[in-house]
Amino acid sequence: MSRLTYAIAAGVLAAACLGVVAYAQQRVIATDPIGYGRPQAVVTYVDEIKKVSSQPIKYLIYSHHHFDHIAGGKPFKDAGVTIVAHRRARERLVGLKDPHTVLPDEIVDTGRTITLGDTTLELSYIGLNHSDSTLVMRLLKQKVLFAVDFLPVGSVPGRGMLDFYPLEAEDSIKKVLAMDWDKLIPGHPGAPGGRLGTKQDVQDQLMFLQDASAAVKVEAQAGKCWDPVEKELKLPKYQSWPGYEQNLPFVLRRYCALWGRGF
């Protein structure tokens, strides 16, 4: 499944949950417009929502400030949708002035709950992780969690490690594990087959990060960061995970920055 198709499916899943359960209450909530470099995708996204609900879209929630997820929201804005994001996302967007990314209308600090009929969507800021502006979204009754990018399902994270907060992310992941949910919609397709995630997947991802961190820490303190670690260190326990060969250097580089440099 392409990333675009997946993202639309994820968006429609959220919309469908709300549209069906809160049908009498007449509203839809959408998430990340995913229009980076492809504005037409956002038009398609809006059309796909219309196929599963005749109700107007009330809110568009930004999961975090990265442009690959939130660029292209103009069709939503033009339709009168209220855009919601974490305070830090807005601060970054104000500074960057990206011409393709619409500023949020409403700000979340620690959390917010949106209720439509008997359906409740909880937005939570659980600290620094994949970004400094991540909101995790949870449909309380359906026990569905939408956590974008910082919880890959069954795969090794890659370029997302560039501005990852390694120490704080572990706390953030533990907070996610303590929440009540059954199904995780990740920001990119779960492996294999674009599947949704479980708490076991989150536990596995935490273990991967902790193993990578511990391995690099030893090497860093022996003076091996950066090149020797990036080129030679392996984590064979995870070699069957998609992205292992291509993405592991990004992971090792991030932990070298932490343990070899103090950042």
Ligand SMILES: [Zn+2]
């Ligand atoms: Zn991201």
